[in-house]
Amino acid sequence: MIDKKDVDLKSKQFVIFRIDDQEFGANIHKVSIVEKMMNITRVPGTPPYIKGVINLRGEIIPIMSLRLKFGLPEIEADDDTRIVIFKFDEYNLGVVVDGVNEVVSFNDSDIESVTSITNDRSLDYIIGIAKADGRLITLLNIEKLIGELMIKEII
Numbered sequence: 611m612i613d614k615k616d617v618d619l620k621s622k623q624f625v626i627f628r629i630d631d632q633e634f635g636a637n638i639h640k641v642s643i644v645e646k647m648m649n650i651t652r653v654p655g656t657p658p659y660i661k662g663v664i665n666l667r668g669e670i671i672p673i674m675s676l677r678l679k680f681g682l683p684e685i686e687a688d689d690d691t692r693i694v695i696f697k698f699d700e701y702n703l704g705v706v707v708d709g710v711n712e713v714v715s716f717n718d719s720d721i722e723s724v725t726s727i728t729n730d731r732s733l734d735y736i737i738g739i740a741k742a743d744g745r746l747i748t749l750l751n752i753e754k755l756i757g758e759l760m761i762k763e764i765i
Contacts, residue, residue: 620717620718621715621716621717622637622638622715622716623637623638623639623713623714623715624636624637624638624713624714624715624716624740624747624749625637625638625641625644625694625710625713626710626711626712626713626714626747627692627694627707627708627709627710627711628690628707628708628709628710628711629676629677629680629682629707629708630677630682630708632748633711633745633746633747633748634676634707634747634748634749634750635714635716635740635747635748635749635750636694636696636749636750636752637752638713640696640697640698640752640753641694641695641696641697642695642696642697642702643695644692644693644694644695644710645666645692645693645695645704646691646692646693647687647691647692647693647706648664648693649664650662650663650664650673651663651664651665653672658678659674659675659676659678659679660672660673660674660675661673661674661675661706664693664704666695666702666704669702671695671702671703671704672703672704673693673703673704673705673706674703674704674705674706674756675705675706676705676706676707677706677708679755685708687706690708690709691706691707691708691709692706692707692709692710693705693706693707694707694710696752696756698753703756705752705756714740714742714747716740716742716749720740720741720742721737721738721739721740721749722738722739722740722741723738724736724737724738724739734751734754735750735751735752735754735755736748736749736750736751737749737750737751
C-alpha cells in the first residue's frame with residue numbers, strides 16, 4: 611500500500627505561464643504573487659532584458675523580460691500580460707510573461723530530464739520537460755535562470 615505522504619512528496623506543483631507559443635512552469639513555492647502589468651521604471655545601464663523596477667506595496671522589485679532573455683522579440687503588453695514575482699530568501703524578482711495559465715501538479719514520472727536530449731550546460735536552468743494532456747511544458751529552475759541577476763543584486 612502506498613502511503614499518502616510518499617505520493618505528496620513525489621508530486622510537485624508548478625505555475626504554468628506562456629511566452630510566445632510555448633508553455634513554461636516554475637515551482638509554486640518560489641512564486642510570491644502574480645500581478646497585472648504595471649508601470650515599470652527603466653534603470654540606466656542594465657541589460658536589455660532587465661525592464662527596470664516596480665514599486666509594489668512600498669517594495670522596489672527588479673523586473674526581467676523572459677521574452678528578451680530567451681531572445682524573442684518584444685511585444686506590446688496586453689490584458690493577458692502578467693508579472694510573476696518570485697521570492698528567493700529575502701530577495702524578490704519580477705518576470706514579465708505573456709500570460710499565466712494555471713497551476714499543475716506533476717509527479718516525477720511526468721517529467722523528462724533534458725540531459726537525455728542534450729548535454730548543453732547552458733540549459734541547466736531547465737529542470738525538465740513535463741507532459742500534461744498532450745502538451746509539453748518546459749520546467750524552469752528560476753534560481754539558475756536569474757542567478758547572475760541575484761548575485762548582482764546582492765553586491
